[in-house]
Amino acid sequence: MPYKSLLILLFSFIVSGCSSRLPTEDEQQSNLVVYRDKMTEVEYISDATGMQWVSPALEISQYSKLLIESVGLHQSATAVRQIPEPVLKRVSQRLTNVLKTELGQGVELVDRSGVDTATLKIMISRASTDMEDLQINEVLPYGVLIGGAKALLGTRDRNVRILVESQLVDSRTDEILAERVGVILAKGILENDKVELEYEQIRDTVDRFTQDIVHFIRLTAYQATLNETEQG
Template identity: 25%
Template sequence: MMRIRSLSLVMATTLSLSACSNNKVEPKSGFLQSYSVLTERHSPSGQPVLGWVSPALARARYTQVYLAPSQFYPNAVPTERIPLSTLAGVTDYYDAALRLELGKVLHIVNKPGPNTLIVRPAITRVATSTQGLRFYEWLPVTLVAAGVSTATGIRDQDSEISTEVSFEDGSTGEVVAEVVRKGTGVPLDNDKQILKADDIKVVLDGWASDLSQSYTALHK
């Protein structure tokens, strides 16, 4: 009995720490110009983000936007579970979602110039991770069962993705805003299931919508 309790305690501690870390937005990629200016905020949809907005952006009245193609930073390496088709699908869909949403508030152009806001998006992480425990799984017996499920790879997996976006003035190249955020897509059944772009499209749609709403709110 003591052994079961000890095992339960170890599992509880490890998995609870993992759950806490998964909820925290942490910039690490080096894509953005400066991370020291970022502060904790909430997106229009209520999700936690790290962001910064220069007073220059608040004052500027951009009439158009240039969307730089989204990229993986650092370069993503395909794996059996996250193949090249998934990686390409993620950037393609991210570009399309941003074009759709930002096109509602600004005219989209093919190159930077005066009165133009440049948006440079990067995908900094695409991964899967074992889901944290649900509240009813903290009981000792079910906790042991959950640990066995995790060890054998049959526990549900979260599909995770992170982004960093730089916003720049089209005339000067000055960075006028930055944002870092992460999201979780459709759960996967186990640690063998291949992650597809469709599994995280809902996250990309939400990011694009929030960016559009944030710009609109800034200039009301």
């Protein structure tokens, strides 16, 4: 194969290896959220980008309590060889517990629907791995060959991506109030394309991701307040 053609081939590995917190086109074929076509990119804090939508009709003053359902696990997320289902179940449990602790500090949490209660639904809907981004020293000519060869052999470190969909609804009517899609991204956490993910490898990343959902609730309340003010 000519050297130029080889570089083009390996460059495709560089592109395919780039990971971000934004959902990919495949990941946007979601299992929970409804208004994904109306979502806009929102970044609460550094490297916490996701897609979000808030109903323009939401009147936040109608809700003073929050019902948090246990984080669900869609079957689409459990078919990845390197990400065992027991690990995803622990991620689900951890998200549920930490969110109740975090959000319980600012709003009354309840265990049943009511006239002034919103329900937070969350689902882990997809899981995947992709190649770690090539480092700058690997983008130079000899490095490209080395990095590309590692990719072909399956020995390059791999990122873990877990898609999390969040939906805030009226607890009685199920009217959708707001939605968010974000990615738990653990970069370079798997040594190759054979080893399996262990829960402790991702626990800190999961804990940081809970702040995405906490900010989602707070920003939703803020945006709804602005809407109410604008509507008079």
